[in-house]
Amino acid sequence: MGRLLGIEGGGTHTRWIVLEEEKGGVVAKGSEGVGNVHLLTTSELVSLFQSIKEKVRVEIKQIGAGFAGCHSEKEKKILEEIIRSVWPESTKVIIAEDTRTAYARAFAPDQEGILVIAGTGSNVIGYKAGIWEKAGGWGQLGDPGSGYRIGREGLERIYLDFDLTKNVSALAQAFLRQSCRNDMDDFLSYVLPSFAKKDFIASFAPIVLSMAEQGEESSFEIVNREASMLGLRVQIVARRLGLTNPRIALVGGLFENSSFYTTLFQNQLKKLLSFSECFVCRTPGPLGAIRLLGYASAVYQMSMENVLPDKTQREALDRSMTEERNPRSASLEKKTIQELVDLFISEETFVQQALEKCRREIAEAVAATSSILEKGGRLFYVGAGTSGRLGALDASEMPPTFNVSPEMVQAIMAGGADALWRSMEGIEDSSREGFKSIFNRGVTSKDMVCGITASGRTPFVIAALEAAKTIGAKTLLLSCNPSRPPCPYADLAIDLPTGPEIIAGSTRLKAGTATKIVLNMLSTISMIRTGKVKDNLMINLQPKSMKLRYRSLRILMHLYGLDEPAAIALLEKKGWLLAAVISELESEKARLDQGSPP
Structure with a gap:
């Protein structure tokens, strides 16, 4: 039986799935690292595909692959050659940009419509009668409504607010809370080293969305503006294709994980054009790549992965004492x-x-x-x-x-x-x-x-x-x-x-x-x-605070009956390393016990 491999490579991760050709059953599935071809060298792409092949462990008949950054025919040809260097020449391979595989997730072949992608990056593509149009998808230069743009706008806004007021805004407090940082300078030292990484900046978008949903003014302003700018791209694509009342599919982490953002975007879109339907598509990404091979949606009906444990996992959970109900704690809400x-x-x-x-x-x-x-x-x-x-x-x-x-x-x-x-x-x-x-x-x-x-x-x-x-x-x-x-x-x-x-x-x-x-x-x-404790005292501690230096002093005085000036002198000599002082004193004591001169 032939197996079909679908691969979808994006700016954050690369997901893949293997299906049986006839029945559409799942043989294997998994996830790898970054899949944007502009972010990876040839050797890194080879390693990526070799890693997938090692985990697949079955013979593959056909491969459908969609990758971010794979725009030109030249890039597709290079990617196809790399894939063929890993899998046999007899394997059928179809390569496309990830937007095309994403479109195939939501629409049947030759079905007109518009796909809106909003994840780490963003993009809008539309199709009608053999013609494709796109707007956005220019990376850091043009990803409106994306996690990257929302995260970056939020980061810039908190420092503007701080400059204006010298107060830590509610949004800034939320950023500090997530990153476990104590102040704006500390947070800056955390952000700057990774500022060039789109996925890192995009990781702040959920916080901005959450604060916007709670009514925080600056956060709502950012999210609303970005949603409007993304909606404008949809209007542009619809106008170019001459689509009236189109179906619009939404994919990507922002739509799939935030009903607030989805509703806000839909409301902004209504101001710009009319549409027959605007829905969130939850079909797994790699399935779109398999559909490029000419297989209908019936080949794989599961729209959400790993929703519930299988039978064996359920039995294990049902036996778990930690999942049982405690008869002593019934009706907690009624207790004083x-x-x-x-x-x-x-x-x-x-x-x-x-x-x-x-x-x-x-x-x-x-x-x-x-x-x-x-x-x-x-x-x-x-x-x-x-x-x-x-x-x-x-x-x-x-x-x-x-x-x-x-x-x-x-x-x-x-x-x-x-x-x-x-x-x-x-x-x-x-x-x-x-x-x-x-x-x-x-x-x-x-x-x-x-x-x-x-x-x-x-x-x-x-x-x-x-x-x-x-x-x-x-x-x-x-x-x-x-x-x-x-x-x-x-x-x-x-x-x-x-x-x-x-x-x-x-x-x-x-x-x-x-x-x-x-x-x-x-x-x-x-x-x-391993000798890090003497009596019941920690003798190998680091003297990095006044409290710990004072503890070292008290321990040394207690163990060897020293007065404070003598103990301080010994500690200062060894850079306040108590273990070093004790080692020297013990060595001297051993020499004296053996009758050797000090």
Whole structure:
């Protein structure tokens, strides 16, 4: 049976799908990095297609591909040659600009209409009787109504407002909140190094849209103006083609993720021309590329991907203790504040009980982690959502608390740094990203990888453990679900029976508390075993604040009975590095004990 491969490459990512030719069933699907041909070298394009081929793993009969920046026949020819260098010559290949594949998502062959694209960039294309027209799509020079333009306008506006008033505007506060920055100067140092990246600037558009929806004046002004400018391009295309009352399809992240922006755009469009229909098209992008091959829409009927878990995934979730309802917390909205406080406190006893039941497993995991760190290996925490943030928190505390390299304890967070302070939970379903993250971060056979997942089934985490196992690293699975599916990739496992949460499924509660305590033990006991603690005092801390320098002073005075001037003199001599002072004093003490002269 022949297989059809559809590829859609854009400015942010490249998505692909493989279908069976006759039945239209999905064989495989996935996503890669940037697919704009103007942003990639020939070798990078070759690597992109080789990566897709490795994941497809089946023979392909025909390939339909649409790529951003692929405007001219010369560019299409070059791209076709690159694809043929990866797949056999017998494979049928059709190449088009991504706007044509996007059009094929929404309209049947030879059907007249107008397609409006608003994602990182924007574009408007129309078709009638064999004639194509376009307006916009000129990158940074002409992407009205795009995420890039809205994000950039928002960034420029907050600094204009700050210059005028010296006050941090509501929009600026929203930007600071998302980026976890404290002031306008700090935020500028965060933005400027990546200002040339369209996708980075476009990442601020959802904030502007949210503030506009809330009625923030400057944000609404920006969004309304950009929507109007994009609508003007639609009017231009309709006029050139002589389309009266056309069907208009909307695609791209701004339309698909913001009903507010869609409504605002439609209202602006009504002022410019009449249309029979203006609808958001949610058909997957790569399907448009397959339709270029001449296959009708019936070949693939699914309009939304990964909406619900499959049967096996449902069964695993249904067995999960973290998804169960807690009989002790029924009718929460009817309880008084005091009753709710008492309930939360009483539920914490289950955390203690869960830890008690896993004493042996925790000790085994701590012993293995300590041994690895003592031998120069590293500890990697892998998680998504709350679990990932707990791992990142514990890892981030190691350098300031114990003055160790950030390399020693690291966090791999599904969705990257942005997911630390804003929800990106959907990424947890990507096994491919989890598997790839282990190789990208340079994990070796000398390291320990701890997968953190309250349910014990998060695809990102399980795939990361699989990759770590392939490399030969030691692996540990930390869950709060003794009923989790078996995991063949975990050398060690800790399954904390914390039970159902006060709010069903909210694993940042008891499960989060118990997980945090286990992570504390993994890292802290390992630091103790590697000599970073003396008595019950942290002796390897970094003297980067007055508080920490004063703590170093008090520790030194306590351990060796020194007065303050003597202790200060020793610390200043060693740049306030307490561990260095202690090492010198201990060496001198050892020489004296052996009768050697100081």
